[in-house]
Amino acid sequence: MISKNQIKFVNSLKQKKYREEQNLFVAEGNKIVKELLVSSIVVKQVYATSDFMRNNKLDHSIERFEVKENELERISSLVTSNEVLAVCEVPSFNFAIESLQNKLTLVLDEIKDPGNLGTIIRMADWFGIETVVCSLHSADCFNAKVVQATMGSISRIKVVYKELASFFQEFTLMNQDPIYGALLGGENIYSSKLTKSGLIVIGNESRGISETALPFITHQISIPSFFYYKTEGGEAESLNAAIATSIICSEFRRR
Amino acid sequence: MISKNQIKFVNSLKQKKYREEQNLFVAEGNKIVKELLVSSIVVKQVYATSDFMRNNKLDHSIERFEVKENELERISSLVTSNEVLAVCEVPSFNFAIESLQNKLTLVLDEIKDPGNLGTIIRMADWFGIETVVCSLHSADCFNAKVVQATMGSISRIKVVYKELASFFQEFTLMNQDPIYGALLGGENIYSSKLTKSGLIVIGNESRGISETALPFITHQISIPSFFYYKTEGGEAESLNAAIATSIICSEFRRR
Numbered sequence: 001m002i003s004k005n006q007i008k009f010v011n012s013l014k015q016k017k018y019r020e021e022q023n024l025f026v027a028e029g030n031k032i033v034k035e036l037l038v039s040s041i042v043v044k045q046v047y048a049t050s051d052f053m054r055n056n057k058l059d060h061s062i063e064r065f066e067v068k069e070n071e072l073e074r075i076s077s078l079v080t081s082n083e084v085l086a087v088c089e090v091p092s093f094n095f096a097i098e099s100l101q102n103k104l105t106l107v108l109d110e111i112k113d114p115g116n117l118g119t120i121i122r123m124a125d126w127f128g129i130e131t132v133v134c135s136l137h138s139a140d141c142f143n144a145k146v147v148q149a150t151m152g153s154i155s156r157i158k159v160v161y162k163e164l165a166s167f168f169q170e171f172t173l174m175n176q177d178p179i180y181g182a183l184l185g186g187e188n189i190y191s192s193k194l195t196k197s198g199l200i201v202i203g204n205e206s207r208g209i210s211e212t213a214l215p216f217i218t219h220q221i222s223i224p225s226f227f228y229y230k231t232e233g234g235e236a237e238s239l240n241a242a243i244a245t246s247i248i249c250s251e252f253r254r255r
Numbered sequence: 256m257i258s259k260n261q262i263k264f265v266n267s268l269k270q271k272k273y274r275e276e277q278n279l280f281v282a283e284g285n286k287i288v289k290e291l292l293v294s295s296i297v298v299k300q301v302y303a304t305s306d307f308m309r310n311n312k313l314d315h316s317i318e319r320f321e322v323k324e325n326e327l328e329r330i331s332s333l334v335t336s337n338e339v340l341a342v343c344e345v346p347s348f349n350f351a352i353e354s355l356q357n358k359l360t361l362v363l364d365e366i367k368d369p370g371n372l373g374t375i376i377r378m379a380d381w382f383g384i385e386t387v388v389c390s391l392h393s394a395d396c397f398n399a400k401v402v403q404a405t406m407g408s409i410s411r412i413k414v415v416y417k418e419l420a421s422f423f424q425e426f427t428l429m430n431q432d433p434i435y436g437a438l439l440g441g442e443n444i445y446s447s448k449l450t451k452s453g454l455i456v457i458g459n460e461s462r463g464i465s466e467t468a469l470p471f472i473t474h475q476i477s478i479p480s481f482f483y484y485k486t487e488g489g490e491a492e493s494l495n496a497a498i499a500t501s502i503i504c505s506e507f508r509r510r
Binding site for chain 2: 129149223240253
């Protein structure tokens with residue numbers, strides 16, 4: 001059984017404002033919740049079906065609520081709700097610009113689509129990128145759709161939100177590593193010299209890299225299209241932001 | 256103004272059954288509809304705001320309905336409906352297995368998520384892959400979400416649905432090109448010899464390549480993780496299917 005107040009509480013966490021106020025976020029689905037349960041993330045509450053409860057041992061510190069599937073639907077953000085929903089603490093960590101030294105770091109200059117942000121965080125995890133820096137107006141990484149798309153990687157990747165101009169200034173004061181930017185007309189990434197550390201800046205889905213970030217880019221790179229063409233009257237084809245980011249990270253990591 | 260019958264008609268096209276019956280599909284949004292208007296796709300009807308109508312010249316063969324934004328919402332599949340919706344004819348083309356000769360072709364073995372399928376079609380367009388073969392139970396490429404995610408590439412890529420076992424049999428009878436399969440534990444793609452033509456088989460989002468397709472794979476390939484690890488009790492991290500497909504295609508094309 002789930003009370004009206006609980007329904008209200010969990011649903012309030014769909015809004016960024018309440019997530020920040022409560023310092024909590026929601027994760028849904030078998031795979032992700034199981035992964036969070038064994039991660040460093042603090043899980044506060046679990047709402048799950050009797051099946052899930054039977055098959056998973058929960059720590060005593062976790063408040064547990066056995067619910068029916070139709071109850072789960074009332075608190076779910078998913079189209080088809082799924083066995084289990086967890087309320088978790090937003091992890092806190094200290095971020096020091098020095099931690100980026102000798103590392104490859106992604107900088108997202110206003111990625112707006114939650115699916116894209118989540119997919120990029122998941123991919124960063126795969127390629128051993130520890131920190132993702134987001135501009136202040138990027139999607140919120142604790143949005144339920146982002147958490148869903150990370151498939152658990154949200155527990156391993158440090159996502160920090162920064163005003164980009166001052167972030168870049170601080171970064172360049174600290175070290176000489178290149179700041180790569182994905183830009184149409186940049187150097188062909190397949191034949192570019194790529195370093196093992198530095199920043200990779202990815203622009204907004206439709207507007208690309210902002211005027212704020214542009215002056216800080218030291219190396220413009222791009223993914224060549226196999227057949228580059230513009231359709232008559234139409235716009236040039238392009239790649240989805242998460243896809244472009246992945247191909248770029250793959251190029252950095254394979255060398 | 257839009258009539259009740261029109262609302263019913265456009266909304267019926269959200270279902271595959273009616274799309275097949277009518278041989279029609281729906282595309283939404285400024286960028287995509289503009290691209291379809293100048294493509295080989297036959298646009299039958301346009302429902303758009305006065306703004307869109309003023310700024311875009313429509314061929315006389317197209318039925319046009321000027322609508323208010325709240326009317327558009329009633330026929331839209333998008334969370335926030337967008338200026339314009341078009342009803343288009345499903346393109347017909349002849350598919351002959353011989354057309355795959357000397358080409359790189361993607362084979363999707365039950366990609367279920369519409370966003371993934373659309374993103375893969377868009378990416379195929381970027382990398383000059385002309386044909387995408389889907390198993391019979393894959394997502395429908397004329398689903399509104401797929402069309403949306405292709406960002407217009409649906410007008411340029413041939414998507415065909417085939418029973419995979421007989422497709423592979425036919426293919427192998429015709430030529431000796433490799434059939435690559437993305438599989439955990441396959442050869443590191445970064446150091447594999449990759450040919451300029453052949454099939455690249457991508458498996459289902461959670462189950463991977465099916466037992467039907469597996470016997471036909473001649474070359475198993477995989478994308479190495481930078482830090483491969485399993486979380487204690489958790490599952491191994493993985494890449495989103497569209498991301499993995501893109502990295503693989505990028506590797507084939509850069510050489």
